[in-house]
Amino acid sequence: MRALLFLALGLWASAAPISYVLTLKVAEQGTLEGSAQVTFPCPGSSEFVFRLYPNHFGPFLSVTGAWAEGAPASWEALDPTVLLVRAPRPCPPTATLALAFAGVLPDSSHGYGIFWRQERTLTLAQFYPLLAPWDGGWRVHPTFPFGDNLVAEAADYVLTLSAPLGWVPVGSGEEEELGPGLWRLAGENLRELGLVLVKGFEEERRALPGVRLRAVFPPELRLAAERALAIAAEALALFTALLGPYPYPDLDLVFVPLVGAAGVEYPRLILIDWDYAVDPERDFFAEIVAHELAHQWWYGEVGTDQVAEPWLDEGLATYTSGLYFEARGELGRLVEAWRARWAQAKVLFPRGSVGCALWEFAGSPNARWSYSGYAYSGAALFLHEVRTLLGDAAFFGALRRFREEHRWGLAEASRFLALLRAAGGPAQAALEGLIREFFGR
Ligand SMILES: [Zn+2]
Structure with missing residues (x-):
């Protein structure tokens, strides 16, 4: 009965063959502590490769424990961004690996500023160990200080987040407040779980047929936020007509500081550099919103x-x-x-x-x-x-x-x-x- 129920729930709730159950505790001073339990089809190898992308720029994340099917596993860093986990025995058809990790969110910017602690924003892109794609071997490329380094399979995610009081998470997926400082984020078919915590921000919503849009912004950028919602609504209708339906139930547009990138895409979430929000009537502002929205099809879905x-x-x-x-x-x-x-x-x-x-x-x-x-x-x-x-x-x-x-x-x-x-x-x-x-x- 239990197995049946699980199967039925699974069919209803889970679309991707890979799923992540994450926990994360973030302190205002930037210390991170978390765990990642990843369930995926056994690749026929007892060695598994995870990526720690923020480590391209410094020793920001480290794994502190690893378990395969509940048994302690060993691990080795092949590169700051590449972690090899060795299971003590071959995996069952559905493998379950668990990793504990710790880290620090720097207050200095690196790369595009997507792993960065600021006064009102904690931008936490790729804060967890991410399983590399398997296609007969682990697909692992070097990382670079520019471009998008992440290559990942779509997966279902549930994150339990402990955030400092007064901070609000915005991420890929549905955010739900469980109690003071305690949140749950969940989403299906996500290429990664994008996450930002904001303080003192406001939000504005707009409902379209089948899609909920939300802008999250510091109060001084209200005008830009409203403009971004209008552009996104118009572009979404247009893209849907030409490409097919928007692939997710919602989209969050968040204004944060970025460096050397005007916008960055995550599934169900786009970041817009707030420097570009000062003059939202410029064509380039519309280009940022339309471009990152288009990535929901070309990156998120495909x-x-x-x-x-x-x-x-x-x-x-x-x-x-x-x-x-x-x-x-x-x-x-x-x-x-x-x-x-x-x-x-x-x-x-x-x-x-x-x-x-x-x-x-x-x-x-x-x-x-x-x-x-x-x-x-x-x-x-x-x-x-x-x-x-x-x-x-x-x-x-x-x-x-x-x-x-x-x-x-x-x-x-x-x-x-x-x-x-x-x-x-x-x-x-x-x-x-x-x-x-x-x-x-
Ligand atoms: Zn792009």
Whole structure:
């Protein structure tokens, strides 16, 4: 009976084959203490790889205990961001690993400032050990100071959070206050569990058919928050019409300090750098909101390898955000901007191409510019040229098919190009020409 009930509940409540049960205790001074219990299909290995992404920038997270099926397991750091856990015996069909971890949230910014303690914000991106994807081996790439380093399978999450009094969590998933300073966050099919704690912020909600939008912002940014909600509502309707339904029940838009990134995406959560909120009437503000919203489809729902093939999610997100501007008759302006930035990237890094991996951009003379010039602008321009060639019906049909095929999975660029080719019809030769032009070296 119990097993049956569990199965029934599981079918109803859980969609992903991987699930995380997390606990986290955060102190205002930045100390972290937590645990992660991860359940996943046994990969046929008794060695498991977890990532501690914040450690790219310093020793911020460490594992203090490991258990496999309840028995003590050993662990070893292969790199500050790569943890190898060895189980004492082979795993059952469904493996359960538990890790205890501790850490510190620095008050100095590193990278994009997504693991950073400030007076009114505790931004806690990737605060827990994250299981690497398994595809016959553990998929582990090096980390870089720019770009998105996370590559992960979608999973179901439940977090029990102990937060300092007066702080409110906003994360990927549903937030529920259990008692003073005690919260529960839960969400399904999340590529990762994004999390920010804020103090003294306000919120504004807007309900759309099937989707709840919420902006969370410091009081002085109310105008920007309202503008962000209006942009998100409009873009969401547009993207839904062209790509299919928004993949989650809600979206939180939170204004926080970031460094060198105008916005960052997490499932059901986007962070917007509050410096850009000072003038929300600028086109660039709308571009941030539309771009990070587009990532809910291209990253959240259709996962990609953001390190090996960063153009795939960034190109699709950039082009999708362009659809918001197209509705205002402004796509031409964006296309010309993409063309100019792509041309600039080719001058900076002539041996590069749209298809370069993060590690290739890292070796170029001006890594961030080459990366954004190729993987964002060049890739968006490529998609625009393909759409012009194939026509809207074939182009958006291929995008929807790509989405349906790889829903909650990790997609590969070769499959995306194959779908474009399949939609190519009489334009086949011209399409091959475009692929050579953008991806050739
Ligand atoms: Zn992006």
